[in-house]
Amino acid sequence: MLPEALARQIIEDHRRRPRHTGELPGVPGMSRENPGCGDTVTVWAEVRGGHLAALHFSGRGCAISQSAASLMTVALHGQPLERAREVAAAYRRTILGEAEPDPALGDLLALAGVSRLHARRRCALLAWDALEDALNQTSSQPQEPDAERS
Template identity: 65%
Template sequence: MLPEALARQIISDHGEHPRGRGELAGARHAARDNPGCGDQVTVWVRVEEERLAELRFTGRGCVISQASASLMTQVLAGRSLAEVRDLAARYRAMVMGEAPPDPALGDLVAFAGVSRLHARRRCALLAWNALEAALAGG
């Protein structure tokens, strides 16, 4: 697990300066919003030969939802769909407090502390739910 100060720095950096932001022409996408707070994220994916060739997002929201989407684009792009689904399941389990931080998640372990903040779990999972829907064709 990352020291709390480093985790906050990673989340703050990605929340204020998100990577992977912007539409992706010709991509499948799924939009999701968090009715509890109004955050909105649209995830754009391009899949080639069972690999997540490119991943981007658009939307607005709190630092946690935007940082999670930003880091998701960095960690998952270029991976096989099997790897994407595995890492998404590991991330979800960590955020929900069902599993400890997993080094395979890289900087995404910065969100481990969100498991203690029940209202913020939805924020941390918003883009991931949209990704799941996009990969399912929705």
């Protein structure tokens, strides 16, 4: 786990300056909402050649939900789908308190403390659930191998 001060700094940095934001034209977005607090996140995942060629989000809500989305895009952008799914599973286990935090998660460990805050777990997983929906939708559609989008 990261030192608490560093974790707060990472979360605040991603809340103030979120990365990979905005719609990806031609890519369907998948949205999720946390009805308990009203946080919303939409994720756009462009899969090309078995990799996450682009990963963007938009949303509104608390620092945890928005920084979790931003951190997710940074951690997974360009990754092979298999690796992205492995990271997502490790992150989910960490947030749910089902496993010790994996140092391989890097800056995603800033959110590991959420595992102690049951009411906030949903916030930390919101974007990840939307990503899972997007990947499931993408995998059910025929793909052009390594074809560049126009």
